[in-house]
Structures are given as C-alpha cells and as structure tokens.
Amino acid sequence: MRIRVIVPIIVDIFDEEVKKEFGSHSSSEVEEIEVVHLDKGTASIESEFDEALAAPDILNKVIEAEKKGFDGVIIDCFGDPAVKAAREVVDIPVVGAAEPSMLLACSLGQRFSVVTVLENVIPMIENIAKVLGVYEKLASVRSVNIPVLELHDKDTLKNALFEEMLKAIKEDKAHVLILGCTGMMGVADDLHEMLAKEGYDVPVIDPAAASIRFLEVLIGLGLKQSRLTYMKPPEKERKL
Numbered sequence: 001m002r003i004r005v006i007v008p009i010i011v012d013i014f015d016e017e018v019k020k021e022f023g024s025h026s027s028s029e030v031e032e033i034e035v036v037h038l039d040k041g042t043a044s045i046e047s048e049f050d051e052a053l054a055a056p057d058i059l060n061k062v063i064e065a066e067k068k069g070f071d072g073v074i075i076d077c078f079g080d081p082a083v084k085a086a087r088e089v090v091d092i093p094v095v096g097a098a099e100p101s102m103l104l105a106c107s108l109g110q111r112f113s114v115v116t117v118l119e120n121v122i123p124m125i126e127n128i129a130k131v132l133g134v135y136e137k138l139a140s141v142r143s144v145n146i147p148v149l150e151l152h153d154k155d156t157l158k159n160a161l162f163e164e165m166l167k168a169i170k171e172d173k174a175h176v177l178i179l180g181c182t183g184m185m186g187v188a189d190d191l192h193e194m195l196a197k198e199g200y201d202v203p204v205i206d207p208a209a210a211s212i213r214f215l216e217v218l219i220g221l222g223l224k225q226s227r228l229t230y231m232k233p234p235e236k237e238r239k240l
Helices: 015-025 048-067 083-089 098-106 119-132 154-170 188-197 207-220
Strands: 002-007 032-037 072-075 112-116 138-143 176-179
Touching: 002 015, 002 048, 002 207, 015 032, 015 207, 048 072, 048 083, 072 083, 072 207, 098 112, 098 119, 098 176, 098 207, 112 119, 112 154, 119 138, 138 154, 154 176, 154 188, 176 188
Parallel strands: 002 032, 002 072, 112 138, 112 176
Antiparallel strands: none
C-alpha cells in the first residue's frame, strides 16, 4: 500500500513528526507513507474560515495523489477539511481524522468525549458528529486552550489534556476519549496510563492511529466511497 498524508497547512513544522507518527501506527502492509503540506492556505486550521482557505489546495494534493498511483489519502486534521469534496473527485479512498476516530470510539464504549485545542473548533467537531450520526454518543467536546502551533511542549500538553479528560469522565460521563487535534502526537499512551492510575481504564484514541488503520482496512478490502453518495461533480467551467 502507498498512502499520501496531507498536512493541510502551509508550514512544514509537523512534517517529520507526522511521518514518524503514521509510520509507528501503520502495519507491514504499508510500503510507503508520503507526507506533504500545502502551498496555499493557512498556518493552522482553527476555524471554518481556515478550512475554507485550505480546501482548494487540499483538493489539488488529493487529485495529484491519485495521479501518482497512491492507494489512499489521509487529510491529517481533526476538522476533516475537504474530505467530502475530495471523495467526489477521486476513485481512491479518502479519510480525515475525526470520522475514523468517532466511529472507533462508538465501538469501544457507551459515550465518548473529544478534547481539542481551542473553543473555536468545538462547534465544528459537534457538527461532524451530527453529520456522521453519532451525536447522541458524544458526551462533550472540551478544549485545553492551546493553539495548534504551540502543541510542541508535550509536558504542558499532557497535563492540560489530563485535566480535561478527568472532567470529561467525572462530569460528562464519557467512557472513551479522543484527542481532538492531529497535532497532539505521541501522548495517547501516556494519558491512558495517567488515567488508569486514577482508576479510569478507558481508551484514549490517537486520531493518527485511527485514520491510518481505518484507511488500511478500506484499501485492503478494495473499498472506496459510494458513488451514490459522492457523485462526480458535473462538468462545467470552473476558475480555481
């Protein structure tokens, strides 16, 4: 399998860590993981405005991936930007980070909570759950108030996530927890152990792990998006 991971931002500060992270979670069936970032868009995605600006070049990178013979694409953002549009224009499977994570969470417990970066993205994540049909399983969406570009301080990040995860369990009655930003790399296992020490043996889902294994299943089974849902766009003049 050859997989392209699109980091939907215009800076390369996450590229190497993303490649390492996805490599650690992929199976031996994956022969190549290529990580690319955008030429046009924003430095991070933390709003609907950011998503809209990123979408055109995300689609360019998805179309390019199919032309280069990749078997599938991951759009590496928990907002799942341009995922649905991308599914319309290519014949290889395309996944984001939120959808696989939420579907996995629903199979592991009664209710799940997402802990994300900023309050700005909470409505976006809630909307994804509604469209996906799992909103009734969503206990809460909490934030740690740390911008995406400041997630490099792992100790500060873990402590902030731990506090919000405890609240999600105690106050919101969450049974499964999801890291609500793909920039929160390399902390899921530590958080699971920290929660277990407090008496809460609950799954902590890393969206990178969920997305690549989900995509591997689709590729392995020879599945892609339904053309009854994701119809090819009608031919017409478009200025991009």
